[in-house]
Amino acid sequence: MKKYYPVASISDIISGKGLKIKIKKNSIALFIHKGKLYAVQNKCPHQNADLSDGYIMNNKLYCSLHHWAFDLVDGAYAFNHDMRLKTYETKIENNMIFICLDE
Numbered sequence: 232m233k234k235y236y237p238v239a240s241i242s243d244i245i246s247g248k249g250l251k252i253k254i255k256k257n258s259i260a261l262f263i264h265k266g267k268l269y270a271v272q273n274k275c276p277h278q279n280a281d282l283s284d285g286y287i288m289n290n291k292l293y294c295s296l297h298h299w300a301f302d303l304v305d306g307a308y309a310f311n312h313d314m315r316l317k318t319y320e321t322k323i324e325n326n327m328i329f330i331c332l333d334e
Contacts, residue, residue, distance in 0.1 A: 232333070232334050233331050233332070233334070234332055235322065235330065235331050236329060236331075237327050238252045238254065238261070238328050238329065238330050239252060239327075239328045240326055241323055241326045244268075244328075245263075246266075247262070247264065247286070248262075249261065249283030249284060250262075251273055252330070254332060255332070257272075258273035258274060259271070259330060260272070260281070260282045260283035260285070260292075261283075261328065262287060264287050264290070264303060268328065269318075269321075270319035270321050271301070271303075271317065271319070272306075272316050272317040275296065275299060276299075276314060276316070277294065277296070278296060278297065280294050282294055282301075290302070290303055290304075291309060292316075301316050304318075306318045319332070
């Protein structure tokens with residue numbers, strides 16, 4: 232069953248900068264890029280760096296530690312599309328951001 236959790240106000244996020252949030256045991260990085268909201272797992276699969284500290288370039292999220300690049304839409308690693316970040320469905324209602332978790 233899917234459940235949406237309120238996590239932040241839209242004004243809490245600066246375009247191009249990550250916001251680290253936690254829902255239950257899930258650490259999630261939120262980004263706004265080109266007016267669209269993205270939510271991905273916060274830990275890089277390479278060495279567990281916080282992806283919320285990363286940067287966005289060419290529609291890819293780059294880890295700040297070793298610059299591994301992941302597609303913002305589907306989480307695919309640039310050099311091996313079988314390796315993916317977990318992505319989360321989002322919605323915005325009354326300027327509040329909600330993240331969907333499968334429970």
